[in-house]
Amino acid sequence: MTVSNQLTSDATSSRFGSTEQGRMVIDIRGLGKRFGAVAALQDVSFDVQRGEFIAIMGPSGSGKTTLLNILSLLDRPTEGDYHLDGIAVASLTEREQTVIRREKIGLVFQQFHLIPYLSALENVMLAQHYHSVADREEALEALEHVGLAQRRDHLPSQLSGGEQQRVCIARALINAPALILADEPTGNLDADNEGLVMGLLERLRDEGRTIVLVTHNPDLGERTDRIVRLQHGRLAS
């Protein structure tokens, strides 16, 4: 069975945050990443259960983004194992990883990264398009979910930072991923919008989603189920 077949049937059976699968969404063992002489990550091991909302915290340069890039299959570890939703993903080809990424992972970025010439709704539909097929009604529901249905036809440049981030979250949610990864999603937002976005993530957790949040803000960290701390590329206990 090819990876994509396997994924298709998985995705069909799991509406969102499925519990039919194993309980472990993330399982990493002895993960390491070197950039030449720089050891950005060393011997990192932890797991994330389905439905868990965890925070990764640590000082600047401690390897949080590096770790998240590996978790999102945008980068490869130089050592160690990574099982995502039961699949050993580290050894997959780039093409297979792309398939896994669109089937299983929703990404939220600090810089939002919306396509500037597509409307809010179309940005959400783009993720549907690469996943399977764009569905306007469903994309609209996702926007409603983040409270932006009335801004559906606005371009990113016509939206505030907080609104852009909520569109980004709607886009991350739209394909019912097994895992949502957010790298400092409130880093560019003011306190009000930070509160809004965090509230949204908490609601998603309540709906059963699995979320990994990278943040510098201890208050936000406290609101998650568990904090994984990094220090110089290692887990700090």
Place this chain on the structure above:
Amino acid sequence: MADANPGRRRSDRSLRLRMFSMLVFRSLTVRGSRIGIALGAILVGAAVVSALTSLYFDISIKMSEELRAFGANVIVTPRSAGQTGGEGTHGIAAETLRAAIGALPQGKIVGASPFLYGVVRLDVANAVLAGVDFQGLRAISPYWQVEGSWVTADFDDRNVMVGRRIAQTMQMKIGSPVTIINRDRTHQVQVRVKGIVDTGGAEDDQVFVNLPLAQRLLDRPDQADLAMLSVIARGGEADALAADLARRFPDIEVRPIRKVSQADGKILDKIEGLMALVATVVLIITILCVNATLTAMVAARTPQIGLQKAIGAGNGSIVAQFMAETTVICVVAVALGLGVGFALAQVLGQAVFGAWVTFRPVVVPLTFGLSFAAALIAAVLPVRGAVRIVPARVLKGE
């Protein structure tokens, strides 16, 4: 969000296509000025290519039409080796001539006629009698001026055509009866003048009858002295045809008659190379220009491409999007370029050949093909650059 449905049908082609085209057109409309440069480059390339090919094809066709109009350009005579030739005795079997003419490629022959010459007596004076195939003669003699009409049926024994000077001296008119008597006075026929020929040449002193009648009158059954052919041939082609015929029929000698339009053919042959060179250079410039534009376009869109990949676009989707964008630009540019090119062809046609250029449909697929090829070549490196974008690198926070 309860009804998020990731089991959406992947097979919905039309929906996928709609989203894809939306993406392509949106990304095209945001970068107007850049797209404008690429469009302009392809437009210029397409215009030059279509102008030159229009000119080339049209002038070629006109040239062969002119050759056609010019008349006989190949003459077939009996091989003269060792024969000094007593007058009226040495000929070729008309059969051999027919076979030689039949051996030429069908599409190349405009017309052909055998000629059998002899001296006869017309009522009171002597004249040169020419036995011909009237239909063939008409085809190879487009410039003859004929008063009255041509003899149309090849086995018409009752009607003849006479040269202008004979008609004048003997005061013949259309419809006048004429008696033709051979020199031995053994044969005599009564015919009518159907047409009076004015060529300004030797024909003005001749009487034209159909070949079988001439053979009877001159008592040379199944014979002819020579044949004239009009074939569509440019430059060296006529020589090649002649050589080929002479090889296959050892009894005859085949010579192309040099005509002025051969010089035109040579001009076309020469500028053919020049035009190809100009078209190539222009296409290369187009490629460089489009390449630079697409490279800049990929660079400007790097974060978006990275994002598209991060949210699940495969390399195929990225390639497809750029190819589709390039194709759209290309179609618009070539459509405009064809119009501009046709106008340019008129200018060139007037300047070089003093002729208006007629639209030739073959120019359209040719221009499209060459322009697309150029655009595709131009897109290879930029698209490869787009495929090689690493999302993790371009999506990093500043």
